[in-house]
Amino acid sequence: MTVDHIRKRRTPLAGEFPRTPPGTVPVADSEVTTYTFGADVFDAMLDSINNAKHTILFETYIWKADEVGHQFKDALIAAARRGVDVYLIWDTFGNLVVDPRFYRMPDLPTLHALRFPLFRGGFLTLNVRKTGLDHRKMLVVDGETGYVGGYNIGSLYRTQWRDTHVRVEGPSVWELQNAFVDFWNDHRRSFHPELPDTGAHGWEPRIRAAQNEPSRLLFPVRGLYLEAIDRAESHVYITQAYFIPDREILATLIAAARRGVDVRVLIPEVSNHVLADWAARTYYTRLLEAGVTLWLFKGAMVHAKTMTVDGRWSTIGTTNIDRMSMTGNFEVNLEFYDDDLAAQMERVFTTDLTNARQLTHEEWTGRSRGTRVLEYLTKPFGPLL
Numbered sequence: 134m135t136v137d138h139i140r141k142r143r144t145p146l147a148g149e150f151p152r153t154p155p156g157t158v159p160v161a162d163s164e165v166t167t168y169t170f171g172a173d174v175f176d177a178m179l180d181s182i183n184n185a186k187h188t189i190l191f192e193t194y195i196w197k198a199d200e201v202g203h204q205f206k207d208a209l210i211a212a213a214r215r216g217v218d219v220y221l222i223w224d225t226f227g228n229l230v231v232d233p234r235f236y237r238m239p240d241l242p243t244l245h246a247l248r249f250p251l252f253r254g255g256f257l258t259l260n261v262r263k264t265g266l267d268h269r270k271m272l273v274v275d276g277e278t279g280y281v282g283g284y285n286i287g288s289l290y291r292t293q294w295r296d297t298h299v300r301v302e303g304p305s306v307w308e309l310q311n312a313f314v315d316f317w318n319d320h321r322r323s324f325h326p327e328l329p330d331t332g333a334h335g336w337e338p339r340i341r342a343a344q345n346e347p348s349r350l351l352f353p354v355r356g357l358y359l360e361a362i363d364r365a366e367s368h369v370y371i372t373q374a375y376f377i378p379d380r381e382i383l384a385t386l387i388a389a390a391r392r393g394v395d396v397r398v399l400i401p402e403v404s405n406h407v408l409a410d411w412a413a414r415t416y417y418t419r420l421l422e423a424g425v426t427l428w429l430f431k432g433a434m435v436h437a438k439t440m441t442v443d444g445r446w447s448t449i450g451t452t453n454i455d456r457m458s459m460t461g462n463f464e465v466n467l468e469f470y471d472d473d474l475a476a477q478m479e480r481v482f483t484t485d486l487t488n489a490r491q492l493t494h495e496e497w498t499g500r501s502r503g504t505r506v507l508e509y510l511t512k513p514f515g516p517l518l
């Protein structure tokens with residue numbers, strides 16, 4: 134946690150960047166909309182909250198006490214006051230710098246709030262099941278509309294960061310609802326009501342949620358990434374805020390590039406995590422030598438956690454390609470096996486590349502001695518981040 138705190142100290146660039154408008158495609162029996170601009174997704178989420186009829190499930194890693202944070206808080210409380218059952222979860226660690234008074238909620242029978250604790254019993258005995266942050270960001274309204282992706286809640290993210298969220302409308306919302314219910318029922322306090330666990334009404338393989346759950350020693354999102362890269366025969370487009378691949382993900386990416394797959398990784402040129410940026414650089418030589426291309430997003434932070442493969446398969450979620458997300462935190466990703474959604478994700482990627490510069494092997498090998506020393510010093514932190 135200390136390392137995580139240190140690495141989040143830098144204020145990233147917050148400039149203009151090209152936008153892909155929200156795009157909706159049908160996937161199985163649901164409608165899937167991708168969002169790549171904060172104002173679009175926040176407005177849609179607030180609209181869903183304001184029109185909720187019976188249930189709201191809201192979960193976030195960061196919830197800032199700023200204008201956007203207050204808009205969400207006010208809308209959620211207003212929904213509870215008009216009789217909607219509202220369930221809230223936010224992470225303690227993600228909000229350590231926020232005034233705790235912001236999280237005081239009115240005492241309403243319809244409002245149920247769970248602050249995910251910093252320490253849980255067993256933490257000091259290094260019980261892995263008791264570790265991990267709630268790094269998830271999702272919203273489910275009336276079991277009919279669900280959102281998940283990289284967006285935390287805050288004004289900074291409304292216009293200044295490039296991120297990706299997805300909205301699902303239709304039967305596959307069950308995937309996100311079930312993820313919330315599992316988490317709530319596992320971590321609720323004795324005074325919280327239990328949420329009904331319905332089981333899946335149908336089994337739809339084209340949209341599936343994967344949840345990383347340290348409390349159950351389950352980290353399937355990592356498996357999703359490894360499996361999809363291993364299957365690739367044409368192209369792999371990855372967009373990540375913090376890109377610190379572990380041994381297997383690195384090896385799988387390198388193997389794909391070596392067999393001729395066009396592997397592109399888009400990351401911020403300058404992120405808000407100085408240590409993460411430097412740790413990521415220690416992998417560049419091996420990736421570039423294998424033929425993976427690295428694209429640096431200019432002028433603004435890109436915070437998305439997505440990958441699309443071969444025009445067939447995509448994932449959008451909360452999981453970074455770093456150790457903390459892949460094998461440390463609570464996370465949720467949706468995987469989509471659908472050509473139209475993959476085409477939409479490729480359109481987003483193509484637009485993003487117009488605001489990125491390629492880091493060439495020549496530029497990388499010509500970097501200064503000072504840079505190399507810093508990389509050497511940062512290398513031990515990579516597996517911790």
Ligand SMILES: O=P(O)(O)OC[C@H](O)CO
Pocket residue numbers: 141194195268283285374405453
């Ligand atoms: O942990 P993430 O991926 O939600 O990113 C959080 C940002 O770094 C906030 O500073």
